[in-house]
Each structure stands twice: as structure tokens, then as C-alpha cells.
Amino acid sequence: MEASRVSGSFRDPSGFVFSHSGVVYRQVNTCYREDYDLLMGSGLYQSLADDGLLVRHEETSEVQSQYPDQAYRVLRPDQLPFISYPYEWCFSAFKDAALLTLEIQKRALKHGMTLKDCSAYNIQFVAGRPVFIDTLSFEKYVEGLPWTPYRQFCQHFLAPIALMSGTDIRLRRLLRPFIDGIPLDLAAKLLPYKTRFSFPLLLHIHLHAKTQRQYADTAVSKKSFERKISRTSLLGLLDSLESAIRSRTWRAAGTEWADYYSDDSYTQAGLEHKKLLVEQYLDEAKPKDLWDLGGNTGLHSRIASSRGVSTVSFDVDPACVEMNYLQMRKDKDENILPLVLDLTNPSPALGWNNDERMSLAQRGPVDAVMALALIHHMAISNNVPLGMLAEFFAGLGRWLIIEFVPKGDHKVQKLLATREDIFPDYTSEGFERAFQGLFTIRRKETIRESTRELYLLERK
Amino acid sequence: MTVCTVSAAKRVLAMAPLVALLTVRPAHAYIDPGTGSYVLQAIAATVLAGFFVLKTSWSQFRERIARLFHKKTPAGPADGS
Numbered sequence: 001m002e003a004s005r006v007s008g009s010f011r012d013p014s015g016f017v018f019s020h021s022g023v024v025y026r027q028v029n030t031c032y033r034e035d036y037d038l039l040m041g042s043g044l045y046q047s048l049a050d051d052g053l054l055v056r057h058e059e060t061s062e063v064q065s066q067y068p069d070q071a072y073r074v075l076r077p078d079q080l081p082f083i084s085y086p087y088e089w090c091f092s093a094f095k096d097a098a099l100l101t102l103e104i105q106k107r108a109l110k111h112g113m114t115l116k117d118c119s120a121y122n123i124q125f126v127a128g129r130p131v132f133i134d135t136l137s138f139e140k141y142v143e144g145l146p147w148t149p150y151r152q153f154c155q156h157f158l159a160p161i162a163l164m165s166g167t168d169i170r171l172r173r174l175l176r177p178f179i180d181g182i183p184l185d186l187a188a189k190l191l192p193y194k195t196r197f198s199f200p201l202l203l204h205i206h207l208h209a210k211t212q213r214q215y216a217d218t219a220v221s222k223k224s225f226e227r228k229i230s231r232t233s234l235l236g237l238l239d240s241l242e243s244a245i246r247s248r249t250w251r252a253a254g255t256e257w258a259d260y261y262s263d264d265s266y267t268q269a270g271l272e273h274k275k276l277l278v279e280q281y282l283d284e285a286k287p288k289d290l291w292d293l294g295g296n297t298g299l300h301s302r303i304a305s306s307r308g309v310s311t312v313s314f315d316v317d318p319a320c321v322e323m324n325y326l327q328m329r330k331d332k333d334e335n336i337l338p339l340v341l342d343l344t345n346p347s348p349a350l351g352w353n354n355d356e357r358m359s360l361a362q363r364g365p366v367d368a369v370m371a372l373a374l375i376h377h378m379a380i381s382n383n384v385p386l387g388m389l390a391e392f393f394a395g396l397g398r399w400l401i402i403e404f405v406p407k408g409d410h411k412v413q414k415l416l417a418t419r420e421d422i423f424p425d426y427t428s429e430g431f432e433r434a435f436q437g438l439f440t441i442r443r444k445e446t447i448r449e450s451t452r453e454l455y456l457l458e459r460k
Numbered sequence: 461m462t463v464c465t466v467s468a469a470k471r472v473l474a475m476a477p478l479v480a481l482l483t484v485r486p487a488h489a490y491i492d493p494g495t496g497s498y499v500l501q502a503i504a505a506t507v508l509a510g511f512f513v514l515k516t517s518w519s520q521f522r523e524r525i526a527r528l529f530h531k532k533t534p535a536g537p538a539d540g541s
Contacts, residue, residue: 012490014490116490117491146498146501146502146505147501149491150493150497151493151497152491204504207504208496211497212494212495212496212497212500213496215495215496216495229502229505232509232512232513233505234505235509235512236505236513237501237508239508240508240511240512
């Protein structure tokens with residue numbers, strides 16, 4: 001099989017990521033030789049990898065990329081189970097990613113190195129923790145030189161965190177159109193006036209934006225670029241950025257979905273029966289990986305993760321995902337990753353040539369998909385025909401655990417209360433008819449003390 | 461947390477050209493650090509260095525006192541040394 005360069009790996013001339021026979025490798029180019037040797041020889045790699053802060057790799061000569069003439073080394077990093085993007089992270093995940101980046105920068109300085117970029121896309125969540133994945137982001141530290149990725153850190157981390165905390169949690173979505181982080185002038189406009197009285201935000205966002213504006217069209221002499229920044233000054237800057245990140249808070253509570261399992265959707269017996277059925281269906285399907293779509297706070301995702309299934313738990317509600325993430329952290333659950341995702345408009349392919357960041361579907365398929373108490377929101381609130389839903393799910397995974405919520409259910413009645421019922425096919429029979437073209441029904445049970453039905457379907 | 465007014469900060473910014481006195485070789489990077497960001501960082505880092513030195517000195521002083529009395533100190537801010 002041919003090696004192919006990963007399309008999002010092109011900015012840094014130090015090397016690139018490629019895949020070969022389904023395994024991801026990283027080529028270190030000859031021009032990065034000195035810095036790579038320093039990373040490995042200074043003890044920095046060992047220190048970071050031992051503490052799980054940087055992805056581990058081994059050097060290999062088994063494969064070569066399509067550009068072997070530029071190669072100094074080929075690395076085989078630990079393979080990642082799932083790639084997530086900052087516009088899918090909840091608030092605390094974002095904070096953890098930012099703090100990890102600063103911690104890595106501080107450790108790098110101790111070993112005579114520094115980060116040369118601070119992209120949020122350099123962070124992935126593995127086994128319940130953020131991990132830095134770009135092994136080529138380090139360079140030799142020269143005292144006196146400024147920290148090149150200062151602006152990038154503010155755009156990629158501080159601005160979104162400050163906006164989510166201070167303005168509106170939904171502003172995380174700005175990272176989708178602004179792939180290189182939120183412009184600081186926009187962040188400054190959107191943040192409430194009171195953030196000017198927080199010294200770190202005043203400095204790193206408001207004055208930063210103002211200085212950027214001031215120098216945007218000004219011809220600057222070469223001397224202006226040659227300001228000396230001592231090591232202590234740089235540590236002061238990092239300390240201030242850390243304070244700015246740590247002081248931002250957001251409390252997840254009070255949304256419609258965050259209280260879902262404590263409302264009247266199920267009786268206690270019904271909820272227990274539903275959990276039991278999910279357990280049985282998972283034991284039958286035996287998936288290695290699973291996406292729980294509409295996973296809420298992760299109640300059912302945890303049934304999968306506790307069985308060692310690599311589980312991504314998606315939900316549209318940032319409060320639910322935040323609670324799910326905090327639970328994951330508390331439990332030290334290594335098999336679950338909670339992410340924010342609007343299924344009516346899932347993450348698209350983005351960036352250069354629409355090929356830099358993968359769409360949701362491009363990151364699949366997985367062994368199993370779970371869609372519990374979800375279908376009525378897609379079919380009725382979003383008018384998606386059942387046949388199109390079947391096609392969507394069939395593209396994502398082999399097994400489908402899906403709950404059908406009939407029209408008689410009070411949740412569906414609520415959705416139909418203020419609109420005309422234009423869904424004559426939305427019945428149990430209509431559901432089965434639509435899905436049986438692509439799936440075989442393996443199990444079907446009615447959840448106790450409810451009219452809802454839980455199916456285990458296998459793609460044909 | 462330190463409170464600073466916008467007008468005071470504007471005065472600091474206005475002084476920016478005066479700060480450009482010391483020189484080292486320019487950085488070469490594959491990402492653009494941005495001119496404004498570069499200038500602000502130089503000023504901010506100088507100011508923040510003072511705060512940082514005070515903070516770490518105070519933290520070290522507290523640790524010494526605590527050791528003197530054989531008391532355990534609570535976990536302080538992340539080590540920035």
C-alpha cells in the first residue's frame with residue numbers, strides 16, 4: 001500500500017504526517033534535525049512522554065513516505081483512537097488543553113527548548129486526558145527572543161475560553177469559521193466591558209487587539225522586531241496567561257437536557273430496563289468502538305466505556321457535555337470522550353481545500369452507533385425523512401442501537417404541540433420499513449412502563 | 461486581581477517605541493507572530509517579569525517560614541521556574 005500524506009499536515013516545514021497501511025507516521029525532515037536531536041537528547045521528550053503529556057513514538061525504518069529524500073527520521077507515534085477538534089470540546093476540556101500547552105512550554109524552557117507554535121489542534125484527548133501530539137513543535141530556546149506563538153495561544157485558547165466563560169458558551173462555534181483561532185479584535189468586541197477590569201484579559205485580549213490594530217498598517221523598522229525578552233519576562237508572561245485561563249469559569253447547569261434523566265421521560269423501572277437492554281445489546285454486538293449520538297451526560301455511554309469499548313459521547317448541549325467530561329475526569333475513565341456536536345449540522349470538512357480538518361463522517365466508521373431518545377428530534381424537529389436517517393446511520397457504523405420514540409410519547413407530543421403533523425410515516429411500522437432496507441433487526445424490545453422501543457440493528 | 465484602567469494602559473502603549481532599545485537577532489518562525497503581538501509581548505513581558513519575581517519570592521519566603529515551623533504548605537501555583 002502507498003504512503004499518503006495527511007492533508008492537514010503541511011504548514012510546518014519540519015516534517016509531516018503520513019499514513020501507510022492504516023498506520024499513522026510522522027516524518028522528521030532533515031531541516032529539523034538539530035531540534036529533533038535536542039528534543040530527544042535534552043531529556044524533554046522523556047520527561048513529557050513519561051508523564052503522558054506528549055504522545056510517545058518510536059523511530060522506525062519499516063516504512064518511508066513519498067518524500068524519502070527529505071527524511072531525517074520516521075516516527076511511529078502511539079495511534080490515536082479518535083481525532084477531535086477544538087470546536088467540539090466542552091469548556092473544561094478547553095481549559096485542560098490550554099493549561100497543558102502552558103505546562104509543556106514551561107517544561108520545554110527547563111530543557112533549553114520552547115514551543116514554536118501553540119495550535120489547539122496540537123492537542124488530542126486520549127484515555128481521558130489531553131495529550132500534545134505534535135512532536136515537531138519544539139525548537140531550541142534562545143534567551144532574548146520573544147515567544148513566537150503568543151498571538152496564536154491567545155487566539156486558539158484564551159479568546160475562546162474567555163468568550164465561553166464571559167459572553168456565551170455557544171461562542172465556541174466561532175472556531176469553525178476561524179480555523180486559526182478567534183481574531184482578538186472580534187473577541188474584544190464580544191467580551192463584556194467588565195473583562196477590561198481583569199488584568200490578564202485587559203492585557204492579553206483588549207490591549208493585544210488594540211496593539212494589533214495600531215500596527216496593522218504601520219511600517220515598522222527592523223529594530224522594533226528586535227526587542228529582548230529575558231527568560232524571567234517570558235516566565236512572567238506564561239504565568240499571566242495561566243492565571244487568565246485558570247480564572248475563567250463556567251457552571252454547567254439548568255439547560256433543558258442537563259436534567260433529562262431526572263425529568264419524567266422514564267419511570268425508574270423503565271430507566272433500569274433501558275440500561276439492561278443496552279448492556280445486552282452491547283454484549284451481543286461486542287463493538288471495539290462506539291459513537292453515542294445524543295449521549296446527554298453519558299449515562300448510557302458509560303455502559304459501553306465500562307466494557308472497555310472506546311466510546312465517543314456526543315451531545316448538542318454544552319452543559320451535558322461539560323457534566324459528562326467532569327464525570328469522566330472524576331472517574332478517570334479512559335474509554336470515554338465527551339464532545340459537543342450538533343447532529344443537524346455536524347462538523348464539516350474544513351480548512352485549506354476543505355481538507356485540513358475531517359468531517360464527522362470522515363472520522364468513522366465505527367463498530368457501533370447508539371442513538372437513544374434521538375430520532376424524534378431528527379425526524380420531527382428537523383424534518384429529516386426516516387429513510388435519510390437510516391442512510392446516515394448506516395454510513396457511520398455496522399451496529400446500531402436505536403430507540404424509537406412513538407407519536408404517543410409525551411416528548412413527541414410536545415414537539416408537535418405548536419406545529420402541524422406532517423409526518424404520517426413516523427410510526428413504528430414506518431420506522432422499521434425505512435431502516436430494513438439497510439439494516440437487519442437483531443433485537444427489538446419495548447422499554448418497561450413506556451411506549452418506546454429499543455432496537456439492535458445490524459447493517460446488511 | 462490587579463485592576464487597571466484603560467486610560468493608564470493606553471499610556472503604557474503610547475510608550476511602546478521607547479521600550480525598543482535592546483536588540484537581539486530576529487526570530488524565524490513558520491507562523492507569523494504578528495507585529496502588534498510582538499510589540500505588546502515585549503512590553504507586557506517586561507511588566508509581568510516584576511510581578512512574577514515578586515510572586516515566586518513570596519512563595520519561596522512562605523515555604524521557608526513553613527519549613528521553619530515544620531508546617532505543611534498547601535499546593536501553590538504551578539511551578540514556573
